[in-house]
Amino acid sequence: MLGFRNAPKDVADLYREIPKLMPRKLSLTAAAFGAACVAAIGVASATEVEPKLDDKVSLRKEMMHLTGASMGVMARIAKGEAEFDAGAVQGALRTMHAVSLGFADQFPEGSETAESEAGPKIWSDAAGFEAAVAKFIADTGAAVKLAPADAEGMKQAMGMVGANCKACHTDYRVKKD
Numbered sequence: 001m002l003g004f005r006n007a008p009k010d011v012a013d014l015y016r017e018i019p020k021l022m023p024r025k026l027s028l029t030a031a032a033f034g035a036a037c038v039a040a041i042g043v044a045s046a047t048e049v050e051p052k053l054d055d056k057v058s059l060r061k062e063m064m065h066l067t068g069a070s071m072g073v074m075a076r077i078a079k080g081e082a083e084f085d086a087g088a089v090q091g092a093l094r095t096m097h098a099v100s101l102g103f104a105d106q107f108p109e110g111s112e113t114a115e116s117e118a119g120p121k122i123w124s125d126a127a128g129f130e131a132a133v134a135k136f137i138a139d140t141g142a143a144v145k146l147a148p149a150d151a152e153g154m155k156q157a158m159g160m161v162g163a164n165c166k167a168c169h170t171d172y173r174v175k176k177d
């Protein structure tokens with residue numbers, strides 16, 4: 001899989017870092033509004049299952065759940081349902097960037113399970129999947145660097161990041177409803 005120079009040594013460490021990246025306000029907002037926003041922007045509903053740090057399927061689903069919640073926080077602001085908050089927006093962007101850095105390591109061979117929506121192309125087209133993750137890393141990194149100072153800047157950051165969701169899901173996620 002990809003060798004990330006800046007990636008944490010252990011993805012369990014990465015996962016433990018994520019809540020610290022999310023400001024308290026963002027976690028609260030995500031908890032209160034995440035499910036509705038996530039549904040509104042057309043991604044799977046949020047789960048409330050505790051992630052298991054030693055289980056890569058559980059971990060990667062939680063990483064994506066956090067990604068969806070992060071987009072949900074920004075979607076609410078974009079729709080005028082919440083005030084722009086630079087700290088919450090930066091927390092959302094940093095959360096997605098942290099997820100992007102560790103994501104490719106969560107797909108060992110044979111981890112296509114009944115609970116997982118990981119598509120078979122992740123393994124049959126590993127180079128394509130790694131390229132999609134590399135783009136997600138680059139775009140979330142650029143969005144973090146942008147550090148939006150107002151809702152307009154945030155929409156620009158959402159544009160940079162948002163195209164990745166559909167692109168990767170189309171090829172590498174098989175929805176099971």
Ligand code: HEC
Pocket residue numbers: 038043044045046047057060061062064065067068071096115116117118119129132133136161162164165166168169172173
């Ligand atoms: C590089 C590929 C890739 C990118 C980019 C990506 N996803 Fe995903 N996403 C996946 C895969 C693969 C799954 C299925 C994981 C599984 O079930 O094992 C998934 C699952 C999900 C889920 C369901 C999680 C759950 O609880 O089961 C949500 C929500 C989600 N993605 C949101 C997003 C959003 C929002 C973005 C963009 C900001 C995004 N994803 C970008 C590959 C990606």
